[in-house]
Amino acid sequence: MWRLALRTLRFRVGGFVATFVAVFLGAGIIVACGGLMETGIRTAVPPQRLAAAAVVVTGQQSYQVPNKDPLDKKDIKSVPLAERDRVDTSLVDAVRRVPGVSAAFGDVSFPATVLSGDRPVDVGSQGHDWASAPLTPYTLRDGNAPARPGEVVLDAGLAHRVAVAVGGRVGIVAGGDTHEYRVSGIAVTSAGVDGGAVFFGTADVEALAGHPGKLDAIGVLAGPGTTPGTLRDRITAMLGDRPVVALTGDDRGVAEFPVAVGGSEQLIVLAAVFAGMAIFVAMFVVASALGLSVQHRQRELALLRAVGATPRQLRRMVLVEAVAVALLGAALGCVLGVFLGPYLYDRIASAGVIPPVVVFHQGFIAYLAGPGAAVLSAVVAAWITGGRAAATRPTEALAEAAVRRRWVSRPRVLLAVLFLLMGVGLFFVTMLVMRGQMASATAGPASMCWAIALALLAPGLTKVVIAVLRRPLRAIHGLAGELATINAATRAVRTAGAVTPIMLAVAIAVANLYTQTTQSEAAQRNYADSLRADIVLSAPLGGFASGTRDAVRQVPGVAGASDYVTSMGWIDSPYDSSHRESPWPLVGITADDARNTITAEPARGSLADLRGATVALPVEQAQDIGRTVGDTVTLRLGDRGTVDVRVVALLPARAGYETLLLPAELLAAHTTSGLPPQILVHAAPGADRDALKAAIAQRLRDHTGVQIADGSAFTTKFAEGTNTQALVNYLLVALVIGYTLIAVANTLVTATARRRQEFGLQRLIGSTRGQILRMLGVEAGLIAVTGIVLGTIASAVTLVPFSIVVNRTPFPSGPLWMYGIVVVGAVALAMAATLIPASRSMRSRPVEAAKAPE
Numbered sequence: 090m091w092r093l094a095l096r097t098l099r100f101r102v103g104g105f106v107a108t109f110v111a112v113f114l115g116a117g118i119i120v121a122c123g124g125l126m127e128t129g130i131r132t133a134v135p136p137q138r139l140a141a142a143a144v145v146v147t148g149q150q151s152y153q154v155p156n157k158d159p160l161d162k163k164d165i166k167s168v169p170l171a172e173r174d175r176v177d178t179s180l181v182d183a184v185r186r187v188p189g190v191s192a193a194f195g196d197v198s199f200p201a202t203v204l205s206g207d208r209p210v211d212v213g214s215q216g217h218d219w220a221s222a223p224l225t226p227y228t229l230r231d232g233n234a235p236a237r238p239g240e241v242v243l244d245a246g247l248a249h250r251v252a253v254a255v256g257g258r259v260g261i262v263a264g265g266d267t268h269e270y271r272v273s274g275i276a277v278t279s280a281g282v283d284g285g286a287v288f289f290g291t292a293d294v295e296a297l298a299g300h301p302g303k304l305d306a307i308g309v310l311a312g313p314g315t316t317p318g319t320l321r322d323r324i325t326a327m328l329g330d331r332p333v334v335a336l337t338g339d340d341r342g343v344a345e346f347p348v349a350v351g352g353s354e355q356l357i358v359l360a361a362v363f364a365g366m367a368i369f370v371a372m373f374v375v376a377s378a379l380g381l382s383v384q385h386r387q388r389e390l391a392l393l394r395a396v397g398a399t400p401r402q403l404r405r406m407v408l409v410e411a412v413a414v415a416l417l418g419a420a421l422g423c424v425l426g427v428f429l430g431p432y433l434y435d436r437i438a439s440a441g442v443i444p445p446v447v448v449f450h451q452g453f454i455a456y457l458a459g460p461g462a463a464v465l466s467a468v469v470a471a472w473i474t475g476g477r478a479a480a481t482r483p484t485e486a487l488a489e490a491a492v493r494r495r496w497v498s499r500p501r502v503l504l505a506v507l508f509l510l511m512g513v514g515l516f517f518v519t520m521l522v523m524r525g526q527m528a529s530a531t532a533g534p535a536s537m538c539w540a541i542a543l544a545l546l547a548p549g550l551t552k553v554v555i556a557v558l559r560r561p562l563r564a565i566h567g568l569a570g571e572l573a574t575i576n577a578a579t580r581a582v583r584t585a586g587a588v589t590p591i592m593l594a595v596a597i598a599v600a601n602l603y604t605q606t607t608q609s610e611a612a613q614r615n616y617a618d619s620l621r622a623d624i625v626l627s628a629p630l631g632g633f634a635s636g637t638r639d640a641v642r643q644v645p646g647v648a649g650a651s652d653y654v655t656s657m658g659w660i661d662s663p664y665d666s667s668h669r670e671s672p673w674p675l676v677g678i679t680a681d682d683a684r685n686t687i688t689a690e691p692a693r694g695s696l697a698d699l700r701g702a703t704v705a706l707p708v709e710q711a712q713d714i715g716r717t718v719g720d721t722v723t724l725r726l727g728d729r730g731t732v733d734v735r736v737v738a739l740l741p742a743r744a745g746y747e748t749l750l751l752p753a754e755l756l757a758a759h760t761t762s763g764l765p766p767q768i769l770v771h772a773a774p775g776a777d778r779d780a781l782k783a784a785i786a787q788r789l790r791d792h793t794g795v796q797i798a799d800g801s802a803f804t805t806k807f808a809e810g811t812n813t814q815a816l817v818n819y820l821l822v823a824l825v826i827g828y829t830l831i832a833v834a835n836t837l838v839t840a841t842a843r844r845r846q847e848f849g850l851q852r853l854i855g856s857t858r859g860q861i862l863r864m865l866g867v868e869a870g871l872i873a874v875t876g877i878v879l880g881t882i883a884s885a886v887t888l889v890p891f892s893i894v895v896n897r898t899p900f901p902s903g904p905l906w907m908y909g910i911v912v913v914g915a916v917a918l919a920m921a922a923t924l925i926p927a928s929r930s931m932r933s934r935p936v937e938a939a940k941a942p943e
Contacts, residue, residue, distance in 0.1 A: 107378035107838070108411065108467065109418045114828045115371030116422025116463035117429050122364035123455030124430035125437070129356035133448040134342025134349050137282045138217075139196065142224045142308035143317040144324060146184060147344035148174030149332045150351075152729060154659065154669050166669055169351035171657035171727035173761045175303035176333055184307055187323050189315035195304040196221040197294055198345070200631035200762065201287040203243065204260035204267070205251045207793055209630060214247060214285035216263050218294040224308035225278075227286065231255045232274030235290035240273040242288040248275045260793070261287060264297035265634025265764050267793050283446065299763030306344040309335075332729060342446060347761075352443030359437070359817065362533070366597070366825050368462050369537055373544065373593050376470035379411060380586050383474050404472070411471030412464065419460030426451070426459055433820070440817045501545055508542035512886065520890035524745035527670070528894040529604055536600040536887040540593055543879050547585035547592070552578060554875040566867050569860065573867035584868075587837055588876045591915050594830055595880025598911045600887045601822040606903030607888070611895045615746040616807050619688055622769035622800040624782055630794040632757075632764025637792065638679065641768055644784050646776035649682035652753035652765035660749075661731060662723035663714045674748040675727070677756030677765070685771035687740075687750065694718040694738035696750070705738035705750035724749070726759040745894070769803070830918055837872075837922035841865070845930040858931050865927050866920060873919035877912055 139145055150173075153165040184193040201216030202209045217225075219234050219242055227244065232255035235241055241261065243253070253259050257272050276288065295301060311320050317337040324335040336344060343349055383390070390403055430451045438445040515535035519528050543550065555578050562570035577584045626633070626641065633652070641650045654677030659668060678686050683696035692708050699705060704722065716722055720736050732755065740750070757765050772781055782797050789795050848861055892901045 105378075105410070105414045108375055108414050110831060111371055111374040111378060112415045112418030112463045112467055113422045113425065114831060115367055115374075115466065116419040116459045117425030118367040118459075118824060118828055119364050119371075119462050120423055120426025120451070120455050120459030121430035121433050122360045122367065123458045124426070124449065124451030125360035125434060126357055126364070127450050127452055127455055128434065128447060129353040129360065129443075131339075131448075131450050132343065132349055132353040133339040133450060134346055134446050135339050135448060136341040136345060137280070137446075138225045138227075138286070138345060139306065139308050139341055140224075140226060140280060141310070142341065143311035143315075143337065144309040144321050145306050145336045145341040145344045146176065146180070146309065146324060146328075146333060147306040147336065147347075148176050148729065149334050150174055150343065150347045152659070152672075152725065155664070156669055157666070168670075168672060169354050170347075170729060171351070171672065172759060173305060173347050174332065174729045175300055175305055176307065178302050178304055180333070181304070181307055183327060184309060184324060187320070187327050189312050189320045189323060191310040191312040192223070193307055193309045194221045194224055196224060196306045196308055196344075197298045197300075198305050199263065199294075199298045201261055201263040201289075201297070202630045202794065203247050203251055203285070203287060204262065204793060207260075209262070209794055210247060210250050211285040212629065213283070214287055216261075216287045216289055216294070216297060218291055219288040220291055221308060222276075222288065223310070225286075226280040226282065227276040227278050227288075229274050230277045232272070235273050235288065235293070238290060238292045239268075239270055240290060241270045241293075242274040242276050243272055244282075244286045245275055245277045247285040247287065248272070262630045262793050263287075264299060265628065265632050265637070267791060339448065346444055346446050349444050349447050353447065356437065356443050359442070363822075363825060364462075366537075367828065368466055370593065370597070370825060370828060371463055372466040372470055373540075374590055375411075375415075375467045376473060379407070379467075379470050379474040383407060407474060408468065408471045411467045415464045415467035416460075419463045422463060423456050423460060426455070430455070433824075436820055437817050442817055505542050505545035508538045508545070512538035512542055516886060516890050520893055523894055527745065528891050529608060532600070532604055532887050532891040535890075536596060536883060539883040539886050540596045540880075543592060543883055544589045547589050547879070548582045550879060551585045551588050551875050554878060555584075555871065558871060558874065562867060562871065566863070569863040570867050572864045573871060576864070577868055577871050584872060584875075587872050587919075588879065590837075591873060591876025591919060592879040592883065594826060595877050595911055595915055596883035597822070598826045599881065599884035599908060601818070601826075602907050602911075603884070603888050603901040603903045604891060605818050605822075606907075607892055607895055607901040610902040612746070613804065613807060615743055617804040619746075619748075620686060620769070620803070621688055621771075622686070622803050623772040623778060624770035624785065625798050625800055625803045626768040626770065626785070626789075627796040627798070628764070628766055628792070628794065629796065632762045632766050633768060633792075634764065637789070638765075638768050640788055641770060641785060644781070644788050646773050646781045646784065647770055648773040648776075649685045649771040651679040651682040651686045651769045651771075652757070653678060653686070653767040653769050654753045654756045654760060654765045656727040656756055656760050658727050658749070658759075659725040660710075660714065660722055661725045663716070665710070665714055667710065667713065672727075675751060675756055676748050677751050677753035678769075679753050682769075682771060683750075686769055689740045689742065691738040691740055694736070696738050698737035699750060699752050701752065702732055702734045702755065703737045703752060704734040705740050706736055707742040707747035707749075708739045709742070709744070710747060711736065711739050724751075726756070728759045728761075730759050732759075767803075769800075830914070834918055834922040837869075837919060838926045841923050841926045841930070844927070848927065848931055852931070858928075861931065862924060862927060865923050869919040869923035870916065872923075873916040876919070877915050880915075 136142070136145070151167045151169050154168050156164045156166055178195060181193050181195050184190060195218070197218055198215045201214055202212060203214060204210065229242070230245060232242070241259075243259070248254070251259055253272050255272055255275060258269050259272055260267055260269050276286070289297065309320065309324065311317060321335045321337045328335065393403060431449055434449045437443060512535055515531050515538060519531045519535060523531055555574055559574045562574055566573070638650050638652050641647060656675045656677070657672035658675050659665065659672050678699070680697055680699040683699055687696060691705070694705070696705060704724065706716065706722070711717060714722070716736055718736050718739060721733055722736065723731055723733050725731055734751070738750075742748070753765050757763060770785070772778060778799065786797055851861055852858070888901045889899045893899055896902055
């Protein structure tokens with residue numbers, strides 16, 4: 090059977106081009122997604138500043154959230170922490186006592202920006218304790234280590250840019266304030282380190298870092314004869330049940346860049362979603378291409394049955410042909426994946442989803458999974474298509490060789506009903522169960538279920554659309570319209586094979602694009618509606634020191650000012666099951682100006698009481714956990730720290746967009762920087778905004794780097810953040826849509842090229858080349874319109890419940906021109922993929938074309 094299948098391929102290469110292209114692109118995309126997923130799983134971050142440490146001990150940057158029972162330590166979900174989880178200073182002595190430890194040093198990092206005059210030199214520079222220098226690649230080139238408070242060692246790059254030498258003085262913004270320091274030494278590095286380094290004495294570090302009694306990490310040097318792995322195991326045993334990890338190798342960099350953990354989680358999800366979508370598209374397109382191929386070979390297969398071939402042999406032949414083409418396409422797809430994976434990773438990293446310090450890995454697993462999934466898609470599609478061909482009796486197959494009319498079968502109907510029921514079920518689950526942005530978790534699978542159901546019913550639905558459009562097409566296009574509708578109706582099964590990929594492309598494009606725009610716009614609108622500020626102060630150099638807000642409030646024309654802090658966390662007690670997948674958004678504000686900051690009026694209690702260890706809960710959530718004003722709950726904050734807080738207010742909130750409000754001072758202490766990054770200013774009635782901004786700037790003239798903007802900038806910055814994340818989704822969606830469109834084009838080109846004999850016969854009986862092309866143009870338009878209608882239906886039944894949940898309206902948000910581009914693109918693609926190959930096929934003489942093989 091292999092010999093027969095391979096010989097068949099030699100004479101029907103053109104018939105398998107669409108299958109080859111679909112598998113080639115599918116394998117490349119899946120390999121690239123496999124590389125992204127492997128990168129997220131590995132989270133390999135080579136150490137930079139702590140490269141000399143054999144082992145790095147740091148806080149575990151994830152929290153184990155119970156899925157059901159808070160006492161069950163096994164049924165848990167690991168969720169990244171929003172802030173750095175630090176370790177106690179006392180742990181250094183415990184580590185030093187572990188056998189094999191030569192030395193252990195505590196390490197702390199905090200923003201420290203060197204100034205040239207009053208301008209920042211390097212916004213990303215970090216301050217450290219010189220005592221941790223043995224862990225780093227830095228060595229003194231000039232001068233001495235900091236011997237007293239007020240002295241620093243600068244790295245050579247910073248010293249050069251600020252034009253300072255040993256003994257000179259330099260201004261540095263750290264801990265929210267600007268101070269002048271004497272440069273006691275200049276250090277050089279023997280390895281690459283991101284950002285500049287400023288080394289302080291221990292006393293200054295304790296005053297500036299903002300987290301007394303805590304360390305970011307502990308760097309450990311191994312003694313002679315002790316390997317890093319052995320030392321890691323000993324330290325891990327000593328740590329016991331503490332939420333602290335001992336890292337070696339490329340894992341050590343996580344201690345320097347803890348944000349990599351959260352970025353890796355997002356990368357894994359993105360890769361899984363889009364790899365699944367690529368497999369889904371590949372199976373659809375390959376099935377469509379193989380279906381068209383088998384339909385065109387119906388006479389050949391019927392003759393094989395008539396001369397004694399068994400159904401099993403025919404199915405095996407179709408399967409072998411598909412596998413042979415798929416193996417070649419998958420092998421070449423690996424080459425595409427070599428370049429596509431790094432390209433996608435660079436785009437995702439540049440969008441801020443994951444820090445670029447995470448090393449991209451695309452190992453052998455990706456190169457096995459990608460081709461394997463693509464070939465498996467082809468095998469499944471070939472098995473289904475070959476089974477349909479093999480099940481036809483020889484006499485029926487010969488009768489249907491010219492035109493296949495039967496398409497209804499029991500398995501097809503059962504599968505269509507199954508996916509329709511799944512689609513309906515997900516429709517109501519999305520609308521009645523899901524809340525807020527979580528509705529996208531069911532919206533995506535729903536679109537696939539509807540697309541599969543409509544594809545299975547495509548021949549029948551195509552006949553319905555043709556019947557509806559037959560008279561208008563006949564009236565508008567005359568004879569060409571009549572012939573086109575007759576052709577399409579008579580060949581409804583073949584027409585459906587061309588309609589299905591277009592339907593799929595439209596459904597994927599419309600559903601994914603408008604899901605993203607609806608979700609982004611809803612988040613931005615809720616953000617803008619929940620907070621208000623006339624003027625926003627931002628401190629990108631590390632945050633505002635205590636007392637800055639009070640200084641702002643004393644400016645004439647300021648009616649109120651509130652610190653503004655954001656983070657993420659959980660309600661630990663009573664057990665809260667509503668945020669297992671993602672933590673609660675936490676917002677810290679100042680009680681004195683809470684009424685001017687938060688737009689919602691408390692249903693119970695008062696935001697003026699939001700002081701000390703207190704919290705304001707959403708009304709519905711308070712009811713779910715059985716708490717009200719005056720009761721106590723335990724919160725797990727972004728740095729893993731717990732705090733018992735008293736409920737002082739219950740706030741109404743939009744479902745899916747609830748937040749927990751805390752005092753800014755309390756929340757800031759559990760963030761990475763330890764300081765509020767923004768201050769929201771409420772202007773007095775009648776105050777001139779420009780004059781007020783100038784007065785605030787004058788009052789804060791000693792606070793270098795403070796940015797002052799109108800309140801609209803507050804929401805604009807949030808919108809920019811959501812749009813940046815959306816760009817990543819648009820990139821990956823565009824990749825899948827592009828893959829689909831290329832596969833669609835190949836399917837239509839192949840289907841049209843196979844009609845060469847038909848075109849030759851038409852020309853022999855008197856049809857001109859122009860008449861045939863006009864007829865084909867109408868056919869292509871009919872195919873495109875049918876695909877657009879079915880694709881729009883598949884996307885609409887997905888978007889309507891999602892929009893109702895997220896947007897409170899059945900209409901999704903987003904510009905109408907996006908849908909217009911999808912429609913125009915589908916029509917243009919169908920026209921080009923039909924008319925261009927048809928025009929080429931009619932270059933030969935009619936007699937030669939009429940004798941051409943099928």
